[in-house]
Amino acid sequence: MAQFDTGLPSISQIQGYIKDQQLLELKLLTGDSFSGQLCWQDQNCLCLITQDQQTIMIPYHAIAYLKPQAPKA
Amino acid sequence: MAQFDTGLPSISQIQGYIKDQQLLELKLLTGDSFSGQLCWQDQNCLCLITQDQQTIMIPYHAIAYLKPQAPKA
Amino acid sequence: MAQFDTGLPSISQIQGYIKDQQLLELKLLTGDSFSGQLCWQDQNCLCLITQDQQTIMIPYHAIAYLKPQAPKA
Amino acid sequence: MAQFDTGLPSISQIQGYIKDQQLLELKLLTGDSFSGQLCWQDQNCLCLITQDQQTIMIPYHAIAYLKPQAPKA
């Protein structure tokens, strides 16, 4: 992250997703897409626990976008 | 953003789009393209609310371009 | 821009293109290509007005190259 | 790494993988994927020893993601 300041919306919104264990879709610049919940964020990476319990460390620079995902019916 | 200074045209133009709730097309380096309105910007990301009400967090580094979109007739 | 200093050739050449309303071709890392005139540049972005009058904000990091375009005969 | 601080989860998690000689899958922005164990990390790169004993130096900026890999049955 260019700036890791919890007062910024980008940091606090992710902090909220972690606290609420929000199910997210995370798309990478490679086209890979993961669905899961974030366990932590820092200046360098996000860490996602996928629905099949894999721990994926994703450097911030590789992220294309992230968005809340509606839980499957 | 390399520099988050509201005196810069890049920051103030986006600020204007947020204030006016301008409908935008936002193209990513992945080729993904989103249409919606910006709800906030900061040093790290833009946050877009799409026309089907999804909240998409897009790191600045993933953006290819953004432009106002004429509302569909 | 790594460094936004009007003494640098990269900044002054673009400043010249803006002043002269030079018709440019601007290619992005996505392969997208735009033709138009620059209305401003800053530390973060270039802003291009295309020939069909669209205002396109392009973060500097997304640019592959830019070159003057001969006006169509 | 934007910030090489052993107090950060991103650094300490990788430090743990090195200590435990955890088998990892490492995917690059090119789509290349390697499986092996990390021998070191620093501000610039990760160094992976693959299962066929190749030493691969990977600049941090080229990494899409990394995750522990279950050993083949």
Place this chain on the structure above:
Amino acid sequence: MAQFDTGLPSISQIQGYIKDQQLLELKLLTGDSFSGQLCWQDQNCLCLITQDQQTIMIPYHAIAYLKPQAPKA
């Protein structure tokens, strides 16, 4: 350029190519490839005059590699 210091080999080698008007092949991350001579370099860009006399401004971040090109027989 991360560091624009004429004492560095990367800067002085390019300075030499400019002085000698060395014919170069310049490949971009998009896969585009240009052949021509450099007219200047700075912290942000290289400027290439192609063999058909086009002036191409290439941000440093878009360059994949550059190499001297043997003149066509």
Place this chain on the structure above:
Amino acid sequence: MAQFDTGLPSISQIQGYIKDQQLLELKLLTGDSFSGQLCWQDQNCLCLITQDQQTIMIPYHAIAYLKPQAPKA
């Protein structure tokens, strides 16, 4: 290189490859792959002499990975 400090493994390992004239495979983010020996490294680039004696300057940001290559039998 984010940090050009000869005490770091990334810098000293490459220094060793240069000293030993180690044959390397160098893969770029474009998918291009070169085989040769490094003649120098600095904060911005690596310079490779290929097996057909071409001098290739590769900005650090364009590198996907590098690894020693077993000499062809």
